[in-house]
Amino acid sequence: MDSATKGAEVGHEEHHDEAHDQNYLQYEPGIWNWLTTKDHKKIGIMYAVSLAVVFLVAGVLALMVRTELVSQGETIMDADTYNQVFTMHGILMVFLFLVPSIPAILGNFVLPLQIGAKDVAFPRLNLASWYVYMIGAIMTCAALYFGGVDTGWTFYTPYSSTTGGGVLWMTSAIFVSGFASIFTGLNFIVTIHKMRAPGMTWNRLPLFIWGLYATSIVQVLATPVIGITMLLLILERTLGIGIFDPALGGDPVLFQHFFWFYSHPAVYIMILPAFGIMSELIATFSRQRIFGYRAIALSSVAIAMLGFLVWGHHMFVSGQSAISSIIFSLITYLIGIPSGIKVFNWVATMYRGSIWLQTPMLYALSFLFLFTIGGFTGIMVGVLAVDVHLHDTYYVVGHFHYVMMGGSVMALLGGMHYWWPKITGRMYNETLGKIAVFLIFVGFNATFFTQLVLGAKGMPRRYYDYVERFEALHQISTYGSYILGAGLFLVLFYGLYSLFYGEKASANPWAAATLEWTNVAALPDPHNFVRTPLVTRGPYDFHLADEVFGGDGMGDGATKTLDVPEPAPAAPETAEESSKA
Numbered sequence: 319m320d321s322a323t324k325g326a327e328v329g330h331e332e333h334h335d336e337a338h339d340q341n342y343l344q345y346e347p348g349i350w351n352w353l354t355t356k357d358h359k360k361i362g363i364m365y366a367v368s369l370a371v372v373f374l375v376a377g378v379l380a381l382m383v384r385t386e387l388v389s390q391g392e393t394i395m396d397a398d399t400y401n402q403v404f405t406m407h408g409i410l411m412v413f414l415f416l417v418p419s420i421p422a423i424l425g426n427f428v429l430p431l432q433i434g435a436k437d438v439a440f441p442r443l444n445l446a447s448w449y450v451y452m453i454g455a456i457m458t459c460a461a462l463y464f465g466g467v468d469t470g471w472t473f474y475t476p477y478s479s480t481t482g483g484g485v486l487w488m489t490s491a492i493f494v495s496g497f498a499s500i501f502t503g504l505n506f507i508v509t510i511h512k513m514r515a516p517g518m519t520w521n522r523l524p525l526f527i528w529g530l531y532a533t534s535i536v537q538v539l540a541t542p543v544i545g546i547t548m549l550l551l552i553l554e555r556t557l558g559i560g561i562f563d564p565a566l567g568g569d570p571v572l573f574q575h576f577f578w579f580y581s582h583p584a585v586y587i588m589i590l591p592a593f594g595i596m597s598e599l600i601a602t603f604s605r606q607r608i609f610g611y612r613a614i615a616l617s618s619v620a621i622a623m624l625g626f627l628v629w630g631h632h633m634f635v636s637g638q639s640a641i642s643s644i645i646f647s648l649i650t651y652l653i654g655i656p657s658g659i660k661v662f663n664w665v666a667t668m669y670r671g672s673i674w675l676q677t678p679m680l681y682a683l684s685f686l687f688l689f690t691i692g693g694f695t696g697i698m699v700g701v702l703a704v705d706v707h708l709h710d711t712y713y714v715v716g717h718f719h720y721v722m723m724g725g726s727v728m729a730l731l732g733g734m735h736y737w738w739p740k741i742t743g744r745m746y747n748e749t750l751g752k753i754a755v756f757l758i759f760v761g762f763n764a765t766f767f768t769q770l771v772l773g774a775k776g777m778p779r780r781y782y783d784y785v786e787r788f789e790a791l792h793q794i795s796t797y798g799s800y801i802l803g804a805g806l807f808l809v810l811f812y813g814l815y816s817l818f819y820g821e822k823a824s825a826n827p828w829a830a831a832t833l834e835w836t837n838v839a840a841l842p843d844p845h846n847f848v849r850t851p852l853v854t855r856g857p858y859d860f861h862l863a864d865e866v867f868g869g870d871g872m873g874d875g876a877t878k879t880l881d882v883p884e885p886a887p888a889a890p891e892t893a894e895e896s897s898k899a
Contacts, residue, residue, distance in 0.1 A: 340844060341743070341839060341841035341842065341843065341844070342357060342359050342360065342841060342842050342843065342844045343743070343841060345357075345844035346844075352364065354445070355445065356437065356441035356442060356444070356445055357437065357441075357844065358426050358427065358429070358430050358437050358438050358441065358444060359426070359427050359741075359842060361426050361444050361445055361448055362422070362423050362424070362425075362426030362427035362428075362741075363427070363741070364448055365418070365422040365423050365426060365448060365451070366423045368448070368451065368452065368455065369414075369415055369418065369419055369422065369423060370810075372410050372414045372415045372455065373411075373415050374810075375410060376406075376407050376410035376411045376414075376415060377803060377806065379403050379404075379406055379407035379410070380407050380411075380799065381799060381800070381803055382394065382395070382403050383400070383403055383404050383407060384765070384795065384796040384799040384800075385796060386400055386403075386782075387784075387792045387795075387796060388792060388793055388796040389789065389792075389793075390783060390784065390785075390786065390789060391783060397782040397783075398468065400782045401468035401780075401782070402466040402467060402468045404470070404780060405466075405467050405468050405469060405470050405471060406462070406466070406467065408470065408471030409458065409467070409471045409488065409492075410458070411471075411722075412471055412584075413471075413491075413492050413495060414451075414454070414455055414458060414495065416588045416722055416726055416727075417499060417584055417587050417588060418451060418495075418498065418499060418502070419588070419726065419727075419730055420533075420588075420591035420592060420595070420726065420729065420730055420733065421502055421503075421506065421530060421533055421534070421537070421587075421591055422447075422448075422451070422498075422502060423730070423734075424526075424591070424595070424730070424733050424734070424737060425502070425506060425530050425533075425591060426438070426444065426502075427737065427740075427741060428526065428737060428740075428834060429506060429509060429510070429527060429530055430509065430513070430846055431740075431833060431834035431842060431846055432523075432524050432526065432527055432832055432833050432834050432857075433509070433510065433513065433514045433515060433518050433523065433527060433833070434514065434515025434516075434518055434833055434846075434847065434850065434851040434853060435509060435513035435514070435515065435846065436513075436845045436846050436847070437845075437846070438505050438506070438509045438513075439505055439508040439509040439512060439513055440504075440505050440508065443501050443504070443505055444501070444502070444505055446501060447497075447498040447499075447501035447502050447505070448498070450494060450495065450497050450498040450501065451495055451498040453494055453495075454491045454492070454494040454495025454498065455491075455495070457487055457488075457490055457491035457494060458487075458488060458491040460487045460491075461484040461485075461487035461488040461491065462484065464482075464483045464484045464486075464487050465482045465483045465484040466482065466484045467482060467484045467485055467488045468481070468482065469481065469482075469485060470780060472577060472581075473485070473488075473489065473548075473551065473573075473577070474570070474573065474574070474577075475551070475554075475562035475563060475568070475570045475573040476562060476563040476564060476565065476568075476570050478551065479551065479554050479555060479562055479563040479568075480563065485551075485555070486552060486555055486556070489548040489551050489552055490548070490552060492544065492545075492548050493545050493548040493549055493552070496541045496542070496544055496545040496548075497545075499537045499541045499587070500537060500538055500541050500542070502534070502537065503533070503534035503535070503536075503537030503538040503541070504534070504537075504538055506530055506531065506533075506534040507531065507534045507535065507538065510523075510527060510530070510531050510534075515833070515850060515851045515852065515853055516850065516851075516852050516853065517851075517852050517853035517854055518833075518853045519853075521611070521612070521856075522853055522855075522856050522857060523615070523857070524594075524597075524598060524832045524833075524857040525593075525594050525597035525598065525608065525611070525614055525615060525618075525857075526591070526594035526595055526597065526598050527594070528594060528614070528615040528618050528619075529590045529591045529592070529593050529594025529595070529597075529618050530590075530591050530594060531618075531619075532586075532590045532618040532619050532621065532622040533586070533587050533590040533591050533622070535619075535622050536583045536584075536586055536587050536590070536622050536625060536626075537587055539583075539626070540579070540580045540583040540584065540587075540626070541580065543576060543579050543580040544576075544577070544580035544581070544584075546576070547573065547576040547577055547580065550562070550576075551573070554566070554568065561573075571633070571636055571637060571638070574632070574633050574636055575629070575630075575633070578629035578630070578632045578633065579626070579629045581629075581632075582625060582628055582629045582631075582632065583622075583625040583626055583629075585625070585721065585722075586621055586622055586625040588722060588725075588726040589721065589722075589725050589726055590618055590621060590622060591729075592685070592725050592726045592728075592729030592730070593614075593618060593660055593729075594618070595729040595730075595732060595733040595736075596660075596664060596682055596685055596686075596729060596732075597614060597660075597664070598733075598736065598830075598832070599678050599679055599681070599682040599732050599733070599736055600664050600667050600668060600679075600682050601667055601858045602678075602736075602828050602829075602830045602831070602860075603673065603674045603675075603676060603678065603679035603682070603828070604667055604668045604671030604672065604673055604674075605671055605672040605674065605829075605860055606667050606668070606670075606671040606672075606858070606860070607667075607856070607858040607859060607860070608663070608667050608858045609663045609664075609666035609667040609669075610659070610662075610663035610666065611856075611858075613659050613663060614659070614660055614663050617656035617657075617659045617660055618656075620656040621653065621656045621657065624649065624652060624653045624656070625653065627649050628646055628649045628650050628653055629646075630642055630643065630645075630646035631646045631647060631649075631650045631699070631700055631705075633646075634646075634647075634702055634705045634706070634709065635705070635706060635709050643702055644702070647700050647701065647702050650696075650697070650700035651697065651700060654693060654696075654697060657693055658693075661686065661689075661690060661693075664686060665686075676748065676828070677732075677735045677746075677748060677751035677752055677754075677755060678732045678733075678735045678736040678828075679732075680732075680751075680752060680755040681728050681729070681731050681732030681735065681755060682729075682732050684724075684728050684755060684758070684759050685724065685725060685728040685729055685732065688720055688723075688724025688725065688728060688759075688762065688763075689720070689721065689724055689725045689728075691720050691724070691767075692717060692720030692721035692724055692725060693721075695713070695716065695717040695720060695770060696717055696721065698713075698717075699713070699714065699717060707776075708773055708774070710778055710779055710780075711772070711773035711774075711776065711777060711778055711779060712769040712770070712772040712773035712777045712778075712779050713769070713770055713772070713773020713774055714773065714779060715766075715769050715773065715779045716766045716767065716768075716769035716770035716772075716773060717770070719762075719765075719766045719769075720766055723762065723766070724762060724766075728758075731758075731809065734813075735751060736828065737834075738813075738816070738823075739823030739824075739827050739840055740823075740834060740835070740840065740841070740842065742816065742817060742820070742823075742841075743822060743823055743840040743841040744816045744817060744820035744821065744822060744823055745816065745820050745821045745822075745823045745827065746812055746813060746816040746820055747812045747815070747816065747820070750808060750811075750812040751809075751812065753805075753808065754805045754806075754808040754809045754812070755805075756805075757801055757802070757804055757805030757808065758802055758805035758806060758809075760798075760801055761798050761799065761800070761801030761802030761803070761804070761805055762798070762802050763798070764794060764795070764797065764798025764801060764802075765795050765796075765798035765799045765802055766795075766798075768791050768792075768794045768795040768798065769795055771791060772788060772791050772792070772795070775787075775788070775791075777791075822840065823840040824840060825837055825838055825839055825840050829860070831857060831858055831859055831860050832857045832858075833851060833853070833857075836851070
């Protein structure tokens with residue numbers, strides 16, 4: 319019988335070794351054991367709890383911003399408070415949530431399971447990354463005590479060189495938290511290179527792993543740049559060294575070059591693992607082998623590399639030379655090609671598939687729609703003549719959120735729902751899940767598509783007040799944000815409810831074909847696998863996986879019965895195979 323792994327076959331046999339009679343949640347319980355654990359799964363959960371708190375706080379701040387803008391003039395806060403609130407929202411969301419979110423949570427939990435490893439390469443470094451992240455988060459909170467920050471999340475000089483004591487704490491927090499990102503990226507690169515199970519060749523890696531691999535390269539190469547930039551800003555503020563402040567002989571445009579050299583690749587730290595999640599969801603819930611596996615895998619690496627070459631498109635109006643702007647504009651168009659390859663191949667994967675519209679798949683479809691809008695609107699700000707009008711308007715805010723919220727967050731939500739049975743051993747309420755997707759999708763578009771229109775009409779971003787003709791659009795955007803918030807709170811509610819009252823999950827409720835679903839139990843073993851797996855097939859060969867799982871992908875001891883569609887005929891992997899067919 320052809321199978322994913324020998325370990326999968328052995329996994330269905332009884333084993334009574336004491337260490338393996340417990341799942342990873344039962345093994346070494348207690349707060350102290352959690353705080354000192356080297357288990358990648360528990361570290362992923364600790365990251366999930368920490369990041370959920372950050373996301374909740376940042377989300378509340380966003381609702382405060384939208385509530386203030388529901389009408390002209392002062393609504394719930396004054397202008398100074400408004401500046402601090404939107405700055406804190408941006409810093410929390412970008413540096414403490416979006417950048418670490420998918421790698422830290424799902425990357426930590428899933429990566430070793432998907433490649434057949436017992437843990438990451440450096441378990442202690444993995445735990446250290448969480449502690450460093452927490453130190454950075456605490457320092458961010460300290461900035462509020464020392465007067466807050468009102469510079470915006472970009473910290474543009476010379477304003478950030480001279481204002482508020484909180485800036486020093488905030489830049490120090492970003493400097494510190496950057497090490498967590500570097501530790502995670504380095505760990506993942508070594509793990510993927512050195513700890514793959516026998517038979518797990520590069521062409522058999524799940525595409526989520528390819529996304530994490532490309533992301534890790536960017537984390538290791540780009541994050542030191544933002545760390546050095548923040549350090550230079552700290553030195554300028556404390557020692558009076560003229561680096562960015564023109565009053566001291568510095569150059570504020572130099573800060574923009576340094577900042578965006580990191581911050582544009584950081585966009586791909588946020589979105590590349592999201593692409594990997596999309597490949598997992600679309601293949602699994604279409605019951606088809608992924609179309610164009612190699613193209614999707616290599617396009618992730620191409621995006622990671624090209625991401626280092628386009629930082630200047632944030633600076634078309636900053637005074638850089640015309641030839642520089644033209645070059646950056648052309649490269650901006652170029653980076654759309656590998657992204658388009660992914661979208662095309664995902665759609666081709668779904669073609670003639672047995673589509674199963676469960677909650678994770680609904681998030682994947684939402685991602686496709688929203689990210690496509692984000693991509694097209696991004697091409698527009700890459701056009702030199704158009705960007706002069708759209709730069710620093712609400713159009714940029716809308717575009718950024720379509721890519722980050724519509725891309726990264728939608729993918730994270732889809733991935734959390736997909737791997738929720740593997741993480742918790744419980745099933746969530748599917749009906750509430752679908753209602754939440756609907757609320758989030760409708761609320762998101764009402765909030766941010768309206769902002770695209772506002773920006774096209776000339777509404778600047780970060781403004782506390784506006785003229786009367788913008789009021790109706792701001793009201794629509796604000797009411798949409800309330801719907802979006804309701805959807806996210808619903809996810810939080812039924813997620814917490816399922817931890818205590820959810821139905822127990824089976825080993826493989828989605829009839830998925832990747833390695834993490836081959837265990838006989840829903841919750842993984844403390845050391846992931848009883849025996850080292852031997853991989854003998856690809857990650858999306860669903861017809862072979864169904865042979866292993868007895869036709870329904872459920873494994874032994876299933877407690878939750880789902881109507882899983884039959885696998886569709888395997889899709890050709892390349893256009894050449896398609897023509898032969």
